[in-house]
Amino acid sequence: MVYYIASTTAPVNIATLKYWGKRDKALNLPTNSSISVTLSQDDLRTLTSAATGPELRQDKLWLNGKEESLASERTQQCLKELRTLRKQLEDEDSSLPKFSMWGLHIVSQNNFPTAAGLASSAAGFAALVVAIARLYQLPQSMSELSEIARQGSGSACRSLFGGYVAWEMGKEADGSDSKAVEISPMEHWPQLKAAILVVNASKKDTSSTSGMQLTVKTSELFQERVKTVVPQRFIHMKEAIENKNWSRFSELTMKDSNSFHATCLDSYPPIFYMNDTSKKIVRLCHAINDFYGTYVVAYTFDAGPNAVLYYLQENEAKLFAFIYKLFDKVPGWETKFSEQDLQKFLEVYENDVSGKLQFEIDDELQKGVSRVILTQVGPGPLSTRESLIDENTGFPK
Amino acid sequence: MVYYIASTTAPVNIATLKYWGKRDKALNLPTNSSISVTLSQDDLRTLTSAATGPELRQDKLWLNGKEESLASERTQQCLKELRTLRKQLEDEDSSLPKFSMWGLHIVSQNNFPTAAGLASSAAGFAALVVAIARLYQLPQSMSELSEIARQGSGSACRSLFGGYVAWEMGKEADGSDSKAVEISPMEHWPQLKAAILVVNASKKDTSSTSGMQLTVKTSELFQERVKTVVPQRFIHMKEAIENKNWSRFSELTMKDSNSFHATCLDSYPPIFYMNDTSKKIVRLCHAINDFYGTYVVAYTFDAGPNAVLYYLQENEAKLFAFIYKLFDKVPGWETKFSEQDLQKFLEVYENDVSGKLQFEIDDELQKGVSRVILTQVGPGPLSTRESLIDENTGFPK
Numbered sequence: 001m002v003y004y005i006a007s008t009t010a011p012v013n014i015a016t017l018k019y020w021g022k023r024d025k026a027l028n029l030p031t032n033s034s035i036s037v038t039l040s041q042d043d044l045r046t047l048t049s050a051a052t053g054p055e056l057r058q059d060k061l062w063l064n065g066k067e068e069s070l071a072s073e074r075t076q077q078c079l080k081e082l083r084t085l086r087k088q089l090e091d092e093d094s095s096l097p098k099f100s101m102w103g104l105h106i107v108s109q110n111n112f113p114t115a116a117g118l119a120s121s122a123a124g125f126a127a128l129v130v131a132i133a134r135l136y137q138l139p140q141s142m143s144e145l146s147e148i149a150r151q152g153s154g155s156a157c158r159s160l161f162g163g164y165v166a167w168e169m170g171k172e173a174d175g176s177d178s179k180a181v182e183i184s185p186m187e188h189w190p191q192l193k194a195a196i197l198v199v200n201a202s203k204k205d206t207s208s209t210s211g212m213q214l215t216v217k218t219s220e221l222f223q224e225r226v227k228t229v230v231p232q233r234f235i236h237m238k239e240a241i242e243n244k245n246w247s248r249f250s251e252l253t254m255k256d257s258n259s260f261h262a263t264c265l266d267s268y269p270p271i272f273y274m275n276d277t278s279k280k281i282v283r284l285c286h287a288i289n290d291f292y293g294t295y296v297v298a299y300t301f302d303a304g305p306n307a308v309l310y311y312l313q314e315n316e317a318k319l320f321a322f323i324y325k326l327f328d329k330v331p332g333w334e335t336k337f338s339e340q341d342l343q344k345f346l347e348v349y350e351n352d353v354s355g356k357l358q359f360e361i362d363d364e365l366q367k368g369v370s371r372v373i374l375t376q377v378g379p380g381p382l383s384t385r386e387s388l389i390d391e392n393t394g395f396p397k
Numbered sequence: 398m399v400y401y402i403a404s405t406t407a408p409v410n411i412a413t414l415k416y417w418g419k420r421d422k423a424l425n426l427p428t429n430s431s432i433s434v435t436l437s438q439d440d441l442r443t444l445t446s447a448a449t450g451p452e453l454r455q456d457k458l459w460l461n462g463k464e465e466s467l468a469s470e471r472t473q474q475c476l477k478e479l480r481t482l483r484k485q486l487e488d489e490d491s492s493l494p495k496f497s498m499w500g501l502h503i504v505s506q507n508n509f510p511t512a513a514g515l516a517s518s519a520a521g522f523a524a525l526v527v528a529i530a531r532l533y534q535l536p537q538s539m540s541e542l543s544e545i546a547r548q549g550s551g552s553a554c555r556s557l558f559g560g561y562v563a564w565e566m567g568k569e570a571d572g573s574d575s576k577a578v579e580i581s582p583m584e585h586w587p588q589l590k591a592a593i594l595v596v597n598a599s600k601k602d603t604s605s606t607s608g609m610q611l612t613v614k615t616s617e618l619f620q621e622r623v624k625t626v627v628p629q630r631f632i633h634m635k636e637a638i639e640n641k642n643w644s645r646f647s648e649l650t651m652k653d654s655n656s657f658h659a660t661c662l663d664s665y666p667p668i669f670y671m672n673d674t675s676k677k678i679v680r681l682c683h684a685i686n687d688f689y690g691t692y693v694v695a696y697t698f699d700a701g702p703n704a705v706l707y708y709l710q711e712n713e714a715k716l717f718a719f720i721y722k723l724f725d726k727v728p729g730w731e732t733k734f735s736e737q738d739l740q741k742f743l744e745v746y747e748n749d750v751s752g753k754l755q756f757e758i759d760d761e762l763q764k765g766v767s768r769v770i771l772t773q774v775g776p777g778p779l780s781t782r783e784s785l786i787d788e789n790t791g792f793p794k
Contacts, residue, residue: 219659220621220622220625220626220652220656221618221621221622221626221656221659221660221663223621224617224618224620224621225617225618228617229617229618251665254665255617255665258662258663258664258665258667259617259618259663261662262616262618262659262660262662262663263618263659265655265658265659265662266618266655266656266659267655268648268651268652268655269679269680269683270655270679272676272679275673275676276672276673279669279672282666282667282669283666286666
């Protein structure tokens with residue numbers, strides 16, 4: 001039996017200028033442009049293999065070891081568009097095998113626990129689209145493929161690039177100009193790192209799809225965000241990235257996270273994603289920046305309680321003097337640091353911080369946090385020889 | 398020794414359309430008009446006695462049994478304006494005793510624990526202004542006096558009326574048209590009741606004065622609230638009160654509470670007044686309304702985590718089936734209900750609610766609440782024969 005197989009990894013991205021609101025639900029067209037940082041795949045990535053062959057009659061999907069349905073409209077739309085592009089190639093060159101007529105087996109695995117509540121759909125749809133595009137040997141650019149990934153999950157389009165990425169909302173009704181573009185590659189500003197504090201959530205939040213529909217429909221402050229606040233912030237944040245202006249970047253990132261959560265609270269009924277632990281982390285970040293008299297850390301929160309803390313490599317010891325001191329009992333530090341390294345952060349705390357502290361360290365805070373994930377800005381999807389599909393059977397290994 | 402003494406009580410008011418933002422800090426002129434319900438003084442009131450006499454050289458103040466400073470600019474401004482009005486009377490009629498030349502002793506007491514975190518400054522300044530105005534036998538109307546109380550504490554102006562009260566923001570730079578007016582007296586819609594859930598707060602929030610300054614200065618969504626959202630809501634809420642349209646009134650009340658807190662969250666650094674308990678109460682209220690398929694309860698939150706739940710007398714059993722069931726261990730129910738009454742609420746829960754419940758009752762919730770205060774719409778300031786000042790000494794009894 002002959003199976004054609006291609007594999008790729010795709011990264012998670014965390015928006016610094018938030019996507020919240022669709023102007024077209026079917027096409028996943030957003031009410032505003034957004035900006036994100038792509039995170040390193042050493043720490044957070046989806047690996048996806050796609051296989052096809054003349055014997056495969058049906059499309060099938062396995063996610064993290066379990067067979068899952070491919071029936072969702074969003075997934076179907078992605079597969080249809082990719083097949084259409086492949087069909088065009090086959091029509092132009094009759095020597096090409098008829099991949100567009102055959103079934104697809106897709107096998108996907110994350111290297112991080114789904115339970116962490118990190119939005120994995122962006123990496124998932126990005127990997128799915130790129131793996132199939134490579135299998136099909138499509139000539140389309142990453143920006144063009146991002147229009148397909150966008151239809152799977154809006155923010156997935158941003159995971160097609162590494163570094164600093166904009167999703168331009170576009171104007172066309174058919175979505176043909178709503179796509180991701182690179183603002184700057186990771187090499188432009190490689191010093192950006194992230195510490196993700198995974199916050200315990202007692203119950204599932206409103207899904208982001210239904211949450212953003214509710215906000216668009218009911219928040220009376222939302223139009224101001226979309227029409228005035230975000231367009232200006234988009235220009236300023238792009239400039240901040242291009243100029244590696246960390247203070248500007250971090251201030252805009254924090255303000256935009258708060259603005260997004262404010263429109264959630266202004267929805268009816270209101271939507272709450274941040275909990276008391278999230279808020280204490282917000283206060284802590286402002287207290288740390290106040291302590292140093294400069295921007296050392298910038299928080300951002302997606303549609304859930306987890307805090308993503310961005311910082312520059314040069315400020316790591318300053319930041320970790322606080323956050324390792326505060327969250328030393330949660331797992332995750334050992335992935336990047338030796339006991340000796342960690343001890344040094346405590347020494348910075350003892351020597352430089354504790355005597356001058358104007359606020360109280362809350363020992364209870366770390367009970368609200370289950371894990372820290374340490375990572376940094378990273379590249380876009382990467383081809384890999386690692387395959388999740390057995391080349392003899394066309395099924396998961 | 399001769400002492401002239403007057404005493405008054407003044408009520409607490411809870412805004413249903415929130416005051417948040419000053420356009421003039423010195424004069425306490427607001428960025429938007431607001432609306433409130435005056436609560437019954439049986440449950441929440443300040444009693445203030447004011448005395449003067451030729452022997453009193455100094456102004457002195459006693460609050461809840463302790464001497465306090467009168468040095469704050471806001472208090473000084475109120476005393477100055479009241480003395481000016483008295484002076485005008487004395488200039489017109491030389492037979493009047495020269496109260497405006499003498500010192501004032503002011504003694505004030507709340508009938509509720511200050512620790513409850515209920516904004517007592519509104520009732521406090523309203524009582525101070527009315528007590529002195531009565532002592533001085535000023536001919537000014539309550540609306541005119543409300544301009545003086547406003548300068549002590551913005552929302553105090555609304556405590557000069559009973560029932561349903563609007564604070565019209567006005568346009569004049571000197572604040573002469575920024576005053577409280579009655580929308581409807583309590584008799585117009587006497588069925589409105591309130592259950593206040595006093596929520597445990599771990600630490601003092603940002604004061605409302607500095608909080609609102611920060612919001613005006615930094616929130617990019619705030620101008621939309623002030624210029625577009627509130628002016629429309631003001632008209633609609635007045636109409637809802639005039640027409641006793643409970644559904645409309647409760648929806649607008651909840652939306653405006655959320656809108657106010659959204660602009661706090663959009664401030665930089667963000668301000669959080671509601672905590673996880675507050676949010677669970679919000680969700681509970683929506684769940685109760687969903688359960689009955691109609692508006693049974695409306696929440697509103699001031700600059701703190703306490704929930705004020707408005708409801709109509711006719712829906713008391715429906716609401717209390719839930720909230721007595723959930724908060725039965727906190728004190729306060731016994732102030733209005735016998736054991737037998739309370740048992741009936743549990744019966745309503747068992748018979749009508751528990752079997753059909755679509756959501757889970759959270760037994761942990763009442764740990765976040767320390768007390769319930771049961772009250773209702775009430776009258777404005779009331780003259781009283783009760784006096785806190787000894788007529789022989791001019792000092793507190």
